[in-house]
Amino acid sequence: MLAIVRSATLSGVRGHPVDVEVHVGSGLPGFTIVGLPDASCREARDRVRAALQSSGEDWPQRKITVNLAPSDLRKTGASLDLAVAVGILAALGRIELDVLDQYGFLGELGLDGSVRSVRGALPMSDVVGAPAIVVSADDATEVGLLGRPVRSVCTLGRLLTCLDGTQEWPEPAPQPTATSTSNPTDLRDIRGQHMAKLALGISAAGAHHMLMVGPPGAGKTMLAKRLPGLLPALQDHEALDVTRIHSAAGELRPEQIPVMSAPFRAPHHSASPVSLVGGGAASMRPGELSLAHRGVLFLDELGEFSPSALDGLRQPLEEREVRVSRAHSTARYPADVLLVASMNPCPCGESGAPGxxxxxxxxxxxxxxxxxxxxxxxxxxxxxxxxxSPAELFGDAAGESSSEVAERVAGARSRALARSGRPNAALDAVELDRVAPLSSGARTILENAVGQGRLSARGVGRVRAVSRTIADLDDGDDVVSIEQLCLAMSLRVDPFGFVG
Ligand SMILES: [Zn+2]
Structure with a gap:
């Protein structure tokens, strides 16, 4: 007899629908699984057999063939376990076949018959083509974000009693309220650092990447951690995208479902290129760049990262997505990040102080x-x-709070989006001529800087983009003034010249 169960597999950050076809027929007793399963997917055989026996079901002494369709798509992980078990029981007549029209199944099985959480439950549930979906109790909250009917069970035995109607489905877990978590790190906690705080606001408003150079203990990490709190709040669809990526990476903690605030990722400088960018031979996973999507990627001690890891960042930063090529496929991961990095001025870090x-x-x-x-x-x-300075450390002049700056940032960002449809950092030279005309005084200053070799052609574009953001923060003046241009130039110095 043949049973077809709907399920899904994960590739990168996307789910792909999979039909699990189970045939139980005559022949020598055995179990074959075909349709490009990877090693852990193939091991479903042993998990499913033990789980069925632990749940009080007989393992048939017949020939079982499982086909995972489409057959040209690689199936990874243990997320198909539950569908395979349900398929075997349906092919044996233990589950009514018409039940399979109503539900899709996603879950890993334990040897004791427990139904376990799987990585990427949210993106996989997106694509399961069934009216309702059955997942483990641990995955019910994130899958519930999709707004489609979800059933959750803790064990295979309970699933069987729910499917045949002898028991009610367990009550669904209450959905978390989609409120942005309050930001425990506030800009107001930082003493002094006037220029750095100003730069943080500009970075957030125009999506400008930022490098901080200074000695250890200057507060570079503290400053970087305040940046997510200044970014515009995530829209609902953006929050769902970010939650999908974190689910696919297995990094979603129950208390942060859905992810509503901009992520902050700070990988260690020993991080490998794969863990930064994503990919991997065994299972394609999103890297830190994608986990920071719509948020901040902070590279502390930039100079300590391996050159190959830093090289790998360049193209994704430009294209705002990561492309990982494999023999048969190319995976794309979103990677729209704000990059913030810090460096010491020299290996010992002390070259700021004379001698x-x-x-x-x-x-x-x-x-x-x-x-x-x-x-x-x-x-x-x-x-x-x-x-x-000691005066700043012990003074009581608290600056602006994060929420005050965030409000100005949101205004500037929406001005930029209304004007060009993208943040100012993404503007090219042609667009800058249109949206960031310079006052005649500002133009002269820029021409002099180029003439004296202090600014490259590329530098001119970047300075103009930053000065556009500064003008947007100053209530959106149409023409960039001398003051706005000079501020932009003072925020783009030779990172080692002023401290060396
Ligand atoms: Zn030194």
Missing amino acids: ACRCSDTARARYHRRVSGPLLDRFDLRIGVQRP
Whole structure:
């Protein structure tokens, strides 16, 4: 007898529908699974057999063939276990076949018959072609975000009694309210750092990548952590996208469903290129770049990252998505991030203070070379950050709070979107001529800077984009003024010149 059960598999951050066809027939007893299963998917045989026996079901002494359709799509992980078990029981007549028209199934089976959570339950549920979907109790909350009927069970035994009507389905878990979690880190907690705080607001408003150079203890990490709190709130569809990615990476914690605030990711400098960008030989997973989608990717100690890892970032930063090519397919992961990086001015970190640096000139030059020119070019904002002075540390002048700055940022960002349909950092030269005309004084200053070799052609474009953002923050003046241009230029300095 043949049974067809609807389910799905995960590739990158996307689900793909899979029909699990189970045939139980005469022949030598055995179990064959075909249709490009990977190793863990093939092991479903042993898990399903043990789970059925633990649930009090007989394992048939017959020939069982499982086909995972479409057969040219690679199936990964254990998410098809539950569908395989249901298919076997349906093919044996233990479950009514018409039940299979009503439900799709997603879940891993434990040997004791428990139904377990799977990575990527949300994106996979998106594509299961059945009116309702059955998942583990742990996955019910995230799958419930889709607004389609969800049933959840803890064990295979309970599933059988629910399907044949002897027991009611367990009550669904209450859906979390979609409120943005309050931001525990506030800009107001940081003393001094006037320029750095100003740059954070500009970075958030125009989506400008930012590099901070300064000695250890200057507060670079503290500053970077405040950036997500300044970004515009995620729209509902953006929040769902971000939640999907975190689900696919297995990084979704129950208390953050759905992800409503901009993510903040700070990978260690020993991170491999694959963990930063995504991919991987065994299972294609999104990397830190995608986990930071619609939020902030913070690279502390930029110079300590491996050159190959940093090289891998360049193209995705430009295209705002990651493309990972494999023999038979190309996966695309969203990667629209705001990149913030920090560096010490030299290997010992002390070259800001006269006489304190112990580094040789060669060591310093080697350290600076670690960050390539093309990567440095990606940072529209490059600022020096010094340790706060005692007067600033012990003074009581608290600056603006995160929410005050965030309000101005939201206004500036919506002005930019209404004008060009994208944030200012993404504007090209032609568009800048249209939307960021310079006052005559500002033009002269820019021409002089180019004439004296202080600014490259690319630099001109970036400075103009930043000055457009500054004007947007100043209530959206049409023409960029001298002050706005000069501020933009002062926020794009040679990252090592002023401290070396
Ligand atoms: Zn030094």
